[in-house]
Amino acid sequence: MPPQGSTIVMPADEPHAGNIELTENTIIVVLGASGDLAKKKTFPALFGLFRNHFLPKDVKIVGYARTKMDHEEYLKRVKSNIKTPTPEMEHQLDDFLELCTYIAGQYDQDDSFQNLLKHLEELEGGREETNRVFYMALPPSVFIPVSQHLKRNCYPKKGIARIIVEKPFGKDLGGSRELQAALGPDWDEQEIFRIDHYLGKEMVKNLLILRFGNTFFNATWNRQHIDNVQIVFKEPFGTEGRGGYFDEFGIIRDVMQNHLLQVLTLLTMERPISFSAEDIRDEKVRVLRCMPPIEPGNTIIGQYGKSVDGSKPAYKDDDTVPKGSRCPTFAAVTAYIKNERWEGVPFIFKAGKALNEQKTEIRIQFKDVTSGIFKDIPRNELVIRVQPNESVYIKMNSKLPGLTMQTIVTELDLTYRRRFSDLKIPEAYESLILDAIKGDHSNFVRDDELDASWKIFTPLLHYLDEHEEVVPMEYPYGSRGPKILDQFTESFGYKFI
Numbered sequence: 001m002p003p004q005g006s007t008i009v010m011p012a013d014e015p016h017a018g019n020i021e022l023t024e025n026t027i028i029v030v031l032g033a034s035g036d037l038a039k040k041k042t043f044p045a046l047f048g049l050f051r052n053h054f055l056p057k058d059v060k061i062v063g064y065a066r067t068k069m070d071h072e073e074y075l076k077r078v079k080s081n082i083k084t085p086t087p088e089m090e091h092q093l094d095d096f097l098e099l100c101t102y103i104a105g106q107y108d109q110d111d112s113f114q115n116l117l118k119h120l121e122e123l124e125g126g127r128e129e130t131n132r133v134f135y136m137a138l139p140p141s142v143f144i145p146v147s148q149h150l151k152r153n154c155y156p157k158k159g160i161a162r163i164i165v166e167k168p169f170g171k172d173l174g175g176s177r178e179l180q181a182a183l184g185p186d187w188d189e190q191e192i193f194r195i196d197h198y199l200g201k202e203m204v205k206n207l208l209i210l211r212f213g214n215t216f217f218n219a220t221w222n223r224q225h226i227d228n229v230q231i232v233f234k235e236p237f238g239t240e241g242r243g244g245y246f247d248e249f250g251i252i253r254d255v256m257q258n259h260l261l262q263v264l265t266l267l268t269m270e271r272p273i274s275f276s277a278e279d280i281r282d283e284k285v286r287v288l289r290c291m292p293p294i295e296p297g298n299t300i301i302g303q304y305g306k307s308v309d310g311s312k313p314a315y316k317d318d319d320t321v322p323k324g325s326r327c328p329t330f331a332a333v334t335a336y337i338k339n340e341r342w343e344g345v346p347f348i349f350k351a352g353k354a355l356n357e358q359k360t361e362i363r364i365q366f367k368d369v370t371s372g373i374f375k376d377i378p379r380n381e382l383v384i385r386v387q388p389n390e391s392v393y394i395k396m397n398s399k400l401p402g403l404t405m406q407t408i409v410t411e412l413d414l415t416y417r418r419r420f421s422d423l424k425i426p427e428a429y430e431s432l433i434l435d436a437i438k439g440d441h442s443n444f445v446r447d448d449e450l451d452a453s454w455k456i457f458t459p460l461l462h463y464l465d466e467h468e469e470v471v472p473m474e475y476p477y478g479s480r481g482p483k484i485l486d487q488f489t490e491s492f493g494y495k496f497i
């Protein structure tokens, strides 16, 4: 039986260049097309959209990077991460590759961008009105020159331009404002789509529906009923091959200030007036502005050492990592929201690389059950598993069937792969690129949202950068993290059930 439900009412915003759906006359330019993100995520997502007929009619996809590649070499790269398990998909891939071309050029030279423009104009066949979507799959060091050269050389004379920018958006509040100040004069906020790919994940997109579409959740979603919340990100692999990048950023900048904070925002914001992009983002900014900077005292940091059996390397064994690096590969920090709904509730972020498993989840622990008729009855806990194996389950108390009055903790469980076994969950990047084509900004980060989120983390980040005596606690590769972790979580009220 197909899932039954209602449809979300989408408001009719005033149409403007930023929210018009691109249905034709469109070229997507992937800058940094020789890179890791383009290969692993961007091209597979574009193919996914193409085969499901979601790309604009007669779209063309142009790759751009410095690496010199001939057409065949480039196509090999484009398809290297695309899976085609059926003959039909093989054919679809052949059709997709017909749309793809590549131009090599520098990131800081007008000549190179003029060359790109010439190529775009050839593909556009002299059409007057053209839409161009620029996807910056590039390291942050070249965001600014590339965006400026694009504006100067490749901005359409008539038609719509969009620029999709990848994280990291700066390294702190100052850096983020610099980036903003550089993009601002050239690109209108409505033309900018700042990707945080967690906002494209199915379960993250479900958060507002779960909260506001269910009276029983909505009614208990506050400090009167919730004791503490954890937002957890665990990866079972280290920074292998990315040590150079990672050492400059660390786990807090890499996943916490962006991905996990976005999850927290959706989890805690007030009900938006509508599902329009601006109404949602207004509420997100409001809740972020209620969060004071995180206290260094409410933080622990760790760095992975070798695995217990010695088979997996320590973080510092990577040649691209400086020998005395203090870079955290693990952090647990507790934040608070000073508003009517959340005052006093600890929000504990935990994120780490080289841990014992892969998991991103939200754990909401409710307050103690009133005692009296019960002795030591455990708390309820709602778990929203973002990945892998998307699910929502509530740990609840029930009578153990039988002749005694014994209780047992059991689960009300919505596991997607059981309930929605015949539905495919789209990749986050598919969902977000489609939103950018449609002009839907709801799942992209707005400039004031970025500012508010950096304000929460920047003082802590500066403290950690500047205080050399603060060294991360070592934990073995493949473990649960630093030993002190459970004590830390318990100190904010979490009770292990």
Ligand code: NDP
Pocket (backbone or CB within 6 Å): 032, 033, 034, 035, 036, 037, 038, 040, 065, 066, 067, 107, 136, 137, 138, 139, 140, 141, 142, 166, 167, 168, 197
């Ligand atoms: P890469 O390091 O693979 O860089 C992409 C391309 O940019 C390279 O192929 C290279 O192309 C060019 N490039 C690399 N370093 C420099 C440099 N120092 N100066 C100028 N050009 C350079 O990055 P990714 O593809 O991994 O990431 C791109 C962006 O996406 C980054 O902002 C990253 O943070 C973000 N991101 C990446 C994810 C991933 O899974 N990889 C996940 C989420 C976000 P050429 O030399 O041919 O010009």
Ligand code: BG6
Pocket (backbone or CB within 6 Å): 197, 235, 254, 255, 360
């Ligand atoms: C990226 C981080 O933004 O997100 C990576 O730079 C991290 O370090 C990745 O591994 C996690 O994304 P996902 O979708 O695999 O959870």
